[in-house]
Amino acid sequence: MPNIDKFIIGFDNALRTLLTPAQTLRPVPGTGLPEVELTDAEKNETTALMRVNHVGEICAQALYQGQALTARDAEVQQALTQAAREETEHLAWTERRIAELGGRKSLLNPLWYGGSFAIGAIAGMLGDKWNLGFLAETERQVEVHLAGHLQRLPQHDGKSRAIVAQMQVDEAGHATTAMSYGGAELPTPVKLAMQLGSKVMTRTAYWV
Numbered sequence: 001m002p003n004i005d006k007f008i009i010g011f012d013n014a015l016r017t018l019l020t021p022a023q024t025l026r027p028v029p030g031t032g033l034p035e036v037e038l039t040d041a042e043k044n045e046t047t048a049l050m051r052v053n054h055v056g057e058i059c060a061q062a063l064y065q066g067q068a069l070t071a072r073d074a075e076v077q078q079a080l081t082q083a084a085r086e087e088t089e090h091l092a093w094t095e096r097r098i099a100e101l102g103g104r105k106s107l108l109n110p111l112w113y114g115g116s117f118a119i120g121a122i123a124g125m126l127g128d129k130w131n132l133g134f135l136a137e138t139e140r141q142v143e144v145h146l147a148g149h150l151q152r153l154p155q156h157d158g159k160s161r162a163i164v165a166q167m168q169v170d171e172a173g174h175a176t177t178a179m180s181y182g183g184a185e186l187p188t189p190v191k192l193a194m195q196l197g198s199k200v201m202t203r204t205a206y207w208v
Helices: 001-019 039-072 074-100 111-126 128-152 156-178 189-208
Strands: none
Touching: 001 039, 039 074, 039 111, 039 128, 039 156, 039 189, 074 111, 074 128, 074 156, 111 128, 128 156, 128 189
């Protein structure tokens, strides 16, 4: 496929991610659970955490699209594209839960998308083994991040907890898949830099 076609598809994906409601093939986790009464403090905390998770999925979409754009192996490109489709479901789940809680999405979503797309594209340029290694490490860090959210979410808010728990399972699977395709372990300084960037993003998205 000519590069211009890839850029057109990438631009279309960006518009869809940022401007249209995400779709899900799987049922939203926790759909059958009752909506519980939350205190104002619990609702504010839960809404903020779900907004952070939604931003994480915006970033995931952008990373995957950027990585797929510059990946060299067709099979790797297909794996990245498939992972992006699965992450779209997470986008839909978090978006819907934010709406149910009466909250709002991050005002900085276009910025998160653009920055993550650029990082993904650069990772792809470094070669497929580093591209996949970056993907695997990203998913591992997200998995840990989601575990922390499960500790902070109200125990009786089954709907929010079901969404985060399923996302955690999916992210672990993506990391395993990336390594099975030949991903390389990243150097420790790179992992630490990724953790620092993630902290900046999550703390900002919690409020904005």
